[in-house]
Structures are given as structure tokens and as C-alpha cells.
Amino acid sequence: MALRRRSLLACLIVAGLGPARAGQRRFRIAFANLDETPGVTLEGLGFTGIEMRRSFELAARTLPVDMLYFDNAGNPERAVANAQAAIAARVDLLIEYNADAEANATIGRLLATAGIPALALIDPLPGAPLYGPDNRAAGRIAGDALGAFAQETWPGEQVQGVLIGDVAGPGVAVAERVQGITDGIRQSLPTLQFTTLDTGGQPMRADALLTKVLLTQRGGRLLIATLDDLAAIYARNAVEMQRRQSDCIIVSQGLDHSIHGGASEKKEIDPNNRGSVLLGSVAYYMDRYGYEVLPLAMRLLAGEVLPPRTMTKHVLVTAANVFREYPPFDMN
Amino acid sequence: MRTVGFATCVGLSLLPLLGLSAPALAQADCKSVVAPSPFGPDDQTGATNRVTPQVTKAAAAEIQTGVVTPMANNLVDGVPLFGTRFTKTILTAVSTMPGAEYGKNKLSYMEDTYLSQSHVGTHIDGMGHIGIQDCYYNQTPMGKYVTQNYLKRLGIENMKSFATRGVIIDAVKVFQAAGKLKPNAACKNPCLDAGTVITEADLQAGLKMYNVTLREADAVFINTGWGDLFQQFPAQNATYNGGEPGISKSAATWLATQKVIVVGADTWAVEVIPGEDTTEAFPVHKTLLTDNGIHIIENARTDLIAAKAAQDNRATFFLNMTVPKAVGATGTFINIEAIQ
Numbered sequence: 001m002a003l004r005r006r007s008l009l010a011c012l013i014v015a016g017l018g019p020a021r022a023g024q025r026r027f028r029i030a031f032a033n034l035d036e037t038p039g040v041t042l043e044g045l046g047f048t049g050i051e052m053r054r055s056f057e058l059a060a061r062t063l064p065v066d067m068l069y070f071d072n073a074g075n076p077e078r079a080v081a082n083a084q085a086a087i088a089a090r091v092d093l094l095i096e097y098n099a100d101a102e103a104n105a106t107i108g109r110l111l112a113t114a115g116i117p118a119l120a121l122i123d124p125l126p127g128a129p130l131y132g133p134d135n136r137a138a139g140r141i142a143g144d145a146l147g148a149f150a151q152e153t154w155p156g157e158q159v160q161g162v163l164i165g166d167v168a169g170p171g172v173a174v175a176e177r178v179q180g181i182t183d184g185i186r187q188s189l190p191t192l193q194f195t196t197l198d199t200g201g202q203p204m205r206a207d208a209l210l211t212k213v214l215l216t217q218r219g220g221r222l223l224i225a226t227l228d229d230l231a232a233i234y235a236r237n238a239v240e241m242q243r244r245q246s247d248c249i250i251v252s253q254g255l256d257h258s259i260h261g262g263a264s265e266k267k268e269i270d271p272n273n274r275g276s277v278l279l280g281s282v283a284y285y286m287d288r289y290g291y292e293v294l295p296l297a298m299r300l301l302a303g304e305v306l307p308p309r310t311m312t313k314h315v316l317v318t319a320a321n322v323f324r325e326y327p328p329f330d331m332n
Numbered sequence: 333m334r335t336v337g338f339a340t341c342v343g344l345s346l347l348p349l350l351g352l353s354a355p356a357l358a359q360a361d362c363k364s365v366v367a368p369s370p371f372g373p374d375d376q377t378g379a380t381n382r383v384t385p386q387v388t389k390a391a392a393a394e395i396q397t398g399v400v401t402p403m404a405n406n407l408v409d410g411v412p413l414f415g416t417r418f419t420k421t422i423l424t425a426v427s428t429m430p431g432a433e434y435g436k437n438k439l440s441y442m443e444d445t446y447l448s449q450s451h452v453g454t455h456i457d458g459m460g461h462i463g464i465q466d467c468y469y470n471q472t473p474m475g476k477y478v479t480q481n482y483l484k485r486l487g488i489e490n491m492k493s494f495a496t497r498g499v500i501i502d503a504v505k506v507f508q509a510a511g512k513l514k515p516n517a518a519c520k521n522p523c524l525d526a527g528t529v530i531t532e533a534d535l536q537a538g539l540k541m542y543n544v545t546l547r548e549a550d551a552v553f554i555n556t557g558w559g560d561l562f563q564q565f566p567a568q569n570a571t572y573n574g575g576e577p578g579i580s581k582s583a584a585t586w587l588a589t590q591k592v593i594v595v596g597a598d599t600w601a602v603e604v605i606p607g608e609d610t611t612e613a614f615p616v617h618k619t620l621l622t623d624n625g626i627h628i629i630e631n632a633r634t635d636l637i638a639a640k641a642a643q644d645n646r647a648t649f650f651l652n653m654t655v656p657k658a659v660g661a662t663g664t665f666i667n668i669e670a671i672q
Contacts, residue, residue, distance in 0.1 A: 061529045062580070063606050289609055327613030329605050330573060 030086035046256030056290030094288035097121035135176035143184015165227025203230035252281035262328030280318035362467035369470035378625025418449035484661025498651035501538035523557025526575030532586035542647035555634035559598025578604035596629030
């Protein structure tokens with residue numbers, strides 16, 4: 001019955017009665033977020049669940065949708081309960097962001113039974129198209145940038161790689177980023193040796209860890225890849241305190257708000273800070289997911305078959321393009 | 333293309349330091365970037381061309397009781413400012429010192445020095461304020477016309493009269509009536525929250541509320557209630573600056589088709605912030621100023637005239653506003669009054 005209702009709906013939309021037209025049907029879309037607990041960050045990067053939810057709130061403003069928001073709070077049981085609540089609320093579509101595979105299998109079964117389509121964020125949900133980062137590609141961008149920098153700036157010189165981040169117990173995503181980084185750098189510097197510095201999830205440890213390396217390796221150049229932006233900022237501190245700016249370059253992952261600001265809120269990656277040892281950060285745009293995912297949801301509701309996986313388009317953001325990627329609105 | 337634009341922007345800011353002439357850095361084909369002016373290829377005035385004697389005479393009919401309602405905020409230290417902007421007055425009162433008076437009549441005097449940027453407080457944006465790359469109103473390649481001190485084209489001295497009809501659209505009432513008002517807790521009076529999109533349908537509903545039909549050369553003001561935070565300065569400056577309710581891109585386009593000369597609001601940018609598309613910067617500014625020559629007035633005080641409209645069931649007035657002939661300026665603070 002539910003499937004027949006969806007088919008009819010799709011026909012209506014395709015016939016020109018779609019969501020973009022005023023006065024036509026509005027859709028109820030639920031977004032179950034991974035974790036909105038204050039201070040909890042997502043996917044090993046600096047973005048919070050609150051930021052991600054806000055992106056859905058903003059993106060929904062101009063779409064014919066009424067949003068229902070759920071916080072899975074990092075709890076698989078709660079994720080299942082939230083999915084049941086969304087089904088009970090008879091939503092037209094569920095956007096699920098939950099890391100637990102077993103719970104996702106349950107949620108997938110519940111949705112299939114109810115005939116409610118779904119979109120999965122970052123972690124797979126049975127039967128649902130997936131939207132998420134291309135971790136390997138993002139890592140590769142950073143690695144390419146570091147390798148290119150070394151070739152241009154320090155041709156023929158001795159160079160060493162340093163990888164800083166929460167690498168002790170990496171999930172698949174972090175492992176893919178690390179692989180991408182090393183692949184990228186070794187494209188330019190095939191024999192480059194890496195030193196891995198584990199922050200253990202405490203980015204501020206990057207300062208002390210890197211300081212030790214800088215004190216023991218005074219002669220060489222260092223290509224420093226960090227797995228999150230806060231670690232990059234602490235690594236920059238270490239480089240500056242040891243006065244090794246001419247020997248080091250840092251590229252990070254994430255581009256969260258700790259590292260870029262606006263016209264009045266100045267931060268590390270800024271058009272007026274082009275000489276920074278922190279070259280840039282690869283953008284994951286997790287604070288814009290709503291703008292990417294809700295249009296996909298509308299296409300799905302219109303009956304379109306989405307590709308099994310849609311990936312974020314990652315970009316290396318530096319002082320030269322930060323205001324184009326994140327136009328400041330504190331400048332009027 | 334985007335790199336060129338940024339390089340142009342940076343290049344312009346460095347020109348005075350490098351002693352270079354601007355034309356070498358003007359890189360965009362402005363005819364493909366900005367729409368031509370409806371007032372001719374040499375126009376520097378913009379929409380105030382529409383304020384003809386007939387328009388002013390018709391607007392004068394709005395003056396029925398002579399009641400004047402202020403529509404500007406006080407210009408004073410502590411109000412919300414943006415970026416590196418500042419405003420500071422320095423009082424010169426030397427002759428008031430004992431023995432420094434002039435003549436046997438002991439005349440004294442005082443003066444002020446304004447150390448202020450022009451886009452502060454209740455202010456108007458001129459044609460030289462907003463462009464795309466180096467292309468400004470009427471396809472003007474501004475790189476050719478920028479000096480260290482002022483613009484050689486599109487300065488606010490080119491504005492004509494603002495003696496026209498003003499119209500207040502009370503978006504707060506519109507959203508209340510539609511049952512969709514989501515206020516901000518920091519507002520002491522009802523306000524639309526930051527990020528609230530005001531569409532052309534909302535504007536039309538606001539006009540219908542007072543049975544007003546826009547006509548050519550009208551000056552439109554929108555009451556969002558957000559100005560409540562401005563008036564709480566400095567306590568709510570961060571909230572005020574952190575975003576705002578405002579008109580959508582399509583609402584701006586619709587207003588342009590109505591051939592208005594001004595769009596003002598009790599917000600710092602008139603347009604919704606965060607914008608509808610977070611990858612775009614101030615698109616409403618571009619639509620109104622750059623493409624259509626329509627002035628923007630920011631930080632206007634609209635609550636009083638909105639209340640007056642509700643009280644009298646009348647949302648139109650004679651706009652009493654003049655702008656200093658500041659040669660080559662991109663904008664200026666102003667005073668505004670609504671006379672009914």
C-alpha cells in the first residue's frame with residue numbers, strides 16, 4: 001500500500017506537480033543525526049552534530065519540506081527507537097546517520113516494511129543510497145599538495161613525512177584518509193619515510209609530540225599531515241615555537257570552524273595570512289550536508305533512482321580560496 | 333575565472349601601496365557580468381532617476397496630518413558594527429577653556445571630528461559599494477576609477493532626490509498572521525529569527541495587509557523586528573551581527589521588477605543571513621545595487637512606523653531623507669523620517 005502511494009506520488013511529481021511549485025504538497029522528512037551532544041565531534045573531524053543539523057534547518061527553508069529531527073545520541077538502541085518514531089510519524093523519507101551496522105540493519109528492515117524510503121549518511125543503511133565523504137580522495141588531495149609543495153620548494157632536499165592525529169585505533173574512514181595521504185605524497189616522493197604521532201583523540205597533544213620530533217630532527221624538511229584541524233593548529237604552534245617555519249609545511253583534514261573564520265573573525269586560514277606554515281585543509285563540508293542531502297532526498301521522493309553512493313566533492317582550501325569556499329557574511 | 337576575481341580584488345587593495353594604475357588589473361568583461369542600466373550607458377545615478385517631479389508631487393499627498401515618525405537609529409559609540417568598521421567622534425572644545433573665549437563678548441564654540449566609516453548605523457549603500465569582481469553598477473569596470481581616496485565614478489554625489497513615497501511592510505505581522513513566526517529569545521519584542529527567509533509572497537502579503545500596491549519610485553522598508561537587538565546595544569551586538577532575517581534572492585528580483593528606488597530594513601544587510609545558498613556572498617546586494625541600481629538602507633528603525641501603520645491602518649508615508657554630496661563615497665550614514 002505504501003509502495004503504491006509512493007509510486008503515485010512520484011508520478012505526480014514527474015508530471016510537473018513537484019515540490020518546487022508553490023502550493024503543492026509538502027513532504028515530511030526526518031533526519032536522525034548521529035550525535036548532537038555538545039562537544040562531541042563527528043568522523044574524527046572538528047564538526048559537531050549541531051552544526052550538521054543546522055545545515056539541514058537552513059537548507060530546508062526554501063524547500064517544500066517539513067523536517068522532523070531526531071538525535072541518535074551515539075546510541076544504537078536510540079537510533080532504532082528514533083526510526084520507529086519517524087515511521088509512526090508517517091514521514092515520507094528518513095535520512096539516517098548512525099554508525100552501528102546492526103542497528104542500521106534493523107532500521108533498514110523497519111523502513112522496508114513501512115514502505116518508507118531512506119537516505120544514509122556516511123554509514124550504510126540497507127536499501128538506501130549513501131551520501132558521505134570520499135575519505136581516500138580527501139587524503140589524497142592533502143598528500144598531493146604536500147608532495148607538490150616539497151618538489152617546488154625543496155627540490156632535491158631531504159624530506160620526511162609526519163602524520164599527526166588519532167591514529168591508534170582508526171576506523172575505516174581514518175585509515176582511508178591515511179592511505180590517501182601517503183599515496184598522494186609518494187606520488188611525488190616515492191621513498192618518503194613517515195613518522196606517525198598519535199594524539200589519542202587529544203589534538204592539543206600534537207604540540208608536544210611534534211616539538212619532540214622537531215628537536216631531534218633539526219636538519220631536514222618536514223611534510224606534516226594532520227588528521228584534524230585542531231591538531232593542525234597545535235602542530236603549527238610547535239613549528240612556530242621552534243622557529244622551524246622554513247622547514248615545515250602542514251596540510252590538514254576537515255576545514256572546520258576552528259581553522260577558518262570570516263572578515264572580522266580572523267583565523268589561521270585567511271586571505272591575509274598567506275605566509276602561514278599551515279598551507280590549508282581539505283574541506284569535508286559537514287556543516288553543509290543539509291544543502292547536499294536534501295536535494296538528493298527530493299530527487300528520491302520524485303521517483304528518481306539515485307546512485308548507490310554520492311560523495312562529497314573535497315577541495316583543498318587555502319588562504320587563496322577560503323573566502324570563495326566559505327564566503328564570510330560578517331563583512332557588511 | 334574565480335582565481336582571476338580574487339586576484340583582482342587583492343590587486344585593487346594593493347594599488348595604492350604599489351603605486352600602480354588600476355586599469356592594468358581590470359580583468360573582467362563587465363558586459364557579461366553585470367546587467368546594463370535602464371537609465372543609459374553613462375548613468376551613475378541609479379534608481380533615483382525615477383524620482384520625477386510627478387513622483388514627488390504624488391508622494392506629497394501622503395502628508396495628511398504632519399505627524400513625523402523617526403526611522404533612523406542614533407549614531408553613537410557601541411552600536412553593532414561589522415568587520416573592522418568603527419565610528420568615533422572627537423569633540424573639539426578649545427575655546428570653552430577659561431581665557432580662550434573670542435572677543436569681549438567671550439564667544440565660544442565647539443566642533444566635532446568624525447572618525448567613522450560610512451557604512452555604520454542607519455546608512456545607505458551607494459552604487460560604488462557592491463560589485464562582482466571589478467564590475468559595478470551599469471557595467472562599470474571600477475578598476476579604472478578607484479583612487480586612494482575616493483571613486484571617480486558611481487560616488488553618492490550622483491544620487492538624485494529621495495522625495496518619494498515610502499512603504500512599510502511589516503514582516504513580523506505577516507509571519508504572525510501566517511502562524512509561522514519563529515522568534516529569537518533575545519528580542520524583547522516579536523522578531524523574525526536569523527535565517528528566516530522573507531519571500532516575495534510574504535512581501536505581497538504585507539502589502540495586501542494594508543491594501544497597498546507598489547508603484548514606480550517607491551521606497552520600501554521591511555520591519556523584521558531584528559532591529560530590537562540593535563536597540564539593545566551593546567548587549568546583543570553579537571547576536572545582531574551573527575545573522576538576520578531578510579529577503580530572498582527572488583524577493584529582491586521581484587522588488588526590482590516593481591521599480592522601487594530603495595529597499596531598507598531594520599537589519600544590517602536587508603537580505604537573509606545565512607543566505608539561501610551558503611556558497612554565495614550577499615546575492616541580494618548584487619541584485620539590487622549592481623544589477624538594478626536600487627539603493628539599500630541598513631539598520632533602519634522600522635518598529636515605530638510599523639506600529640504607526642498598525643495603529644492607523646496605513647502603511648504609506650512621505651519619505652524625508654537627504655544624502656550628503658560626498659564625492660566619490662560608497663555610502664553614508666543618514667537620517668530618515670516618515671511624514672504622514
